[in-house]
Amino acid sequence: MGFVLLPRFTLLPFAAFVDCLRLAGDEGDMSRQLRCRWTFMTSEGHDAQSSCGAGITPCSAYRDPSEFDYLVVIAGVLDNQEMVDKRTLAYLKWAEQSKVPLIGLCTGVFALLQTGLMHHRRCCVSWYHHDDLVRRFPHAVPVSDQLYIDDGDRLTCAGGIASADLAAYLVERHLGRIWARKSLYIMLINEARRGNTPQPHPMVWEKVDNRIVRRAISILEQHLGELISIDELAERTGCSRRALERNFRESLSVSPQKFSRDLRLRYGLWLLKFTARSITEVGEHCGFADTAHFSRHFKKAFGHSPSDIRKNDVILEEELIDPFFLHIGKSSR
Known part of the structure; x- marks a missing residue:
């Protein structure tokens, strides 16, 4: 997994996703990258600053996307500025050309939309950000009544703890159910929820x-x-x-x-x-x-x-x- 960490990315979706990988990657709680491997990347290779101020280090500059089975894009706080800089824009398009599946976590879906990689695709978005998405991308096809969507080479997730559900879904796909359950149990999550599970909120x-x-x-x-x-x-x-x-x-x-x-x-x-x-x-x-x-x-x-x-x-x-x-x-x- 390659993680594209954009400025002020949201920490919980990132932590929930990567911890599920970490716990599935090794026996017990040893945290070695055996069955799962991951790399944190930023545009310039600098430390990644989350929305709460916590930093992630070390981060590398963008690597050849063909090195990864998936690229996970995590963005952060919404403001009036564009989320994706020119280097990231080029990198995500390179990943598409390399046929690497892209995952948008939380507002990471905004980054995929800005890059133009979600044409005529449904995209899962949190109820909380639904209106922002419609306003910014009026031609998008937002879905705010489920946790995540697997659309083949595009996977999108509402964020929050649902990121652990999506990570467990992928761990089960590639490593087997026993490893997905092992990760969730250690995280004190009873079981993985399916992607079409409704978000716990009416969207009105x-x-x-x-x-x-x-x-x-x-x-x-x-x-x-x-x-x-x-x-x-x-x-x-x-x-x-x-x-x-x-x-x-x-x-x-x-x-x-x-x-x-x-x-x-x-x-x-x-x-x-x-x-x-x-x-x-x-x-x-x-x-x-x-x-x-x-x-x-x-x-x-x-x-x-x-x-x-x-x-x-x-x-x-x-x-x-x-x-x-x-x-x-x-x-x-």
Whole structure:
């Protein structure tokens, strides 16, 4: 594996991916590069600076891409500047010509898009960066409802701990399941999640044009585990409570209170279907005062109780596919 570390790259996706390789590469925790080998590279061969300030050393300058089975591109904080310099641009195109599969981790997919290597390709992106990607690359085909995508010679991952899932997927492909499981167990990860596992978050705000509502939804999405008062939400969006409520009703035909509650209920649905947390823990994690309060609103929204979801494996396809199912045209519900 060759790692292309771009300025201010995100540390967790990098660490999760490379540690899975490290633990699969040797017996126990010896960390020798036996079954897996990796090289860290930067444009000039200088140390790589992560977004949190930690540095990675040693790094080499870009090497012949044909030396690697994969090139992993990891970028970092989004700003108004282009991510890929001319040297990196040329290197990634060289890798494509050499038919080396490219992996975009976290915002590394932005770098692949900027380089022009994702034409008509689906690209996995975190829900958090979905709107940035659409704004910068309007012709991209973003997917923000799963963890990673394997599209042959292009693999993209939403980032975070999902990078360990993608790394384990590749370790299993090349070394076998026992080595993938060994790595994850040592990392205290129970098992690898499949690429089409939904991201643990409803993705909604990219469908809203109203600036105030978009800002409010962004705040709510980042605080799913707590109940933010409407007065506080209005203050943080820079408008009055009355203006906030009016904008929500004009854009979504619901009040901000109901939107906030339903957003947290959808998160609760995800937790019930894809984690082993108890119903009580799920309710608390979604900002509800008690289990009864959570269960009552959950059943009203989805037509099934949390216990039904757990016991009968009820499939709620429409709710899972359409994040606005509870809101658009459903204000009377």
